[in-house]
Amino acid sequence: MTGLSAELNAALGRLADAEHLLVALDFDGTLAPFVDNPDDSRAIPEAAEAVARLLDVSHTTVAFVSGRAVDSLQRASQAPDGILLVGSHGAEYRFDGVDTHPPLGDADLARVATLSVALEEVSAAHPGTWIEAKPAGFALHTRHLDGHAENAANDAARAAAEAAGVPAKVRDGKNVIEFSVLSVTKGDAIRHLRDYTGATAVLYAGDDVTDEDAFAVLGDGDLSLKCGEGDSVARYRVATPADVADVLARLAELRAATGR
Ligand SMILES: [Mg+2]
CATH class of the missing domain: 3.30.70 (Alpha-Beta Plaits)
Structure with missing residues (x-):
């Protein structure tokens, strides 16, 4: 946990104090390294463990927000019960086992x-x-x-x-x-997740261009984390899924220490 910058550590500390925290995560390239066959993609063990620890903390919700179809996301992520799934860049929701989709504009x-x-x-x-x-x-x-x-x-x-x-x-x-015909983005998904969970603060981590829509809807009390290279509006950046796992582990540790 020593690899995180002091600034990022401090931001995680503020986030850990949130009344209700939403940890929303892209999957491929963020929790899972890219592999030749997308069906073989799995979160690295450290990331899966950190996610499991976050799930154990009360007043804390974890969501996976992916471009994958929701079935594919569920298979690849092997998402434990309790994780909210958003597939197809925001066009599919699977919350508590129930499939829905966003309202039409x-x-x-x-x-x-x-x-x-x-x-x-x-x-x-x-x-x-x-x-x-x-x-x-x-x-x-x-x-x-x-x-x-x-x-x-x-x-x-x-x-x-x-x-x-x-x-x-x-x-x-x-x-x-x-x-x-749904023309939604990951930004719409984050807005919906915030409403659905009643989250008072959000962490979003992602690696790709479509994750920028999610970063863009975050506010001052939230934390945006870009994984890898490329232009980004995210406030913080790390290099690899292993680094994302470190951030999540640190957040779980800080959040648990608040006594929740
Ligand atoms: Mg990705």
Whole structure:
């Protein structure tokens, strides 16, 4: 724990005094080193241990906030019970085992309407398919189709969404293709996590460009920690996931010492 700067140590000390602390963490590149196959990515043991210690402290919530789909995040992070998961850069929440997603803004609602028209046309042109309305988009179901017809319907749906100019996240499932219009960022996720947990202070650590959105919504009483190189608005910076683990371990130690 001696590798932390005096300034960072002091900031952690202030954070440890928070009434309710939210520790929100990116996963890949922040807790886990990059590996060739994303399925093999795991948090380094020191990071996993520090997270477990933070989870044990009362009035302290830990969240993982990743670009991964939430299922993939849960698998890779092997997240213990009690960790709040945010996937797809803020478009998927899994809190206490319940999957939800953020509310839609006006721009998102307009995209849903446009997408609806485009996909209804596709469904009409591909008999046997049907559209299911999802809170943030639509699913085109194809399970009554043979493989060739299914591929044709999927291709047509993708093309129609693109032609409609709707930037949608596309997910291929088994006999279903889903389009979601959510245009959220990790910053939206941090705002939601703050409200959901009632946190009075937030630590966010991340390594990538999309983490900048999260750093940007932090305030004076919060702590932003960039891992690795590259431009960042984060106040503090460390080099590697091992350093992030050190920071988290130190925070757990300070937080536990407050008697919580
Ligand atoms: Mg990352």
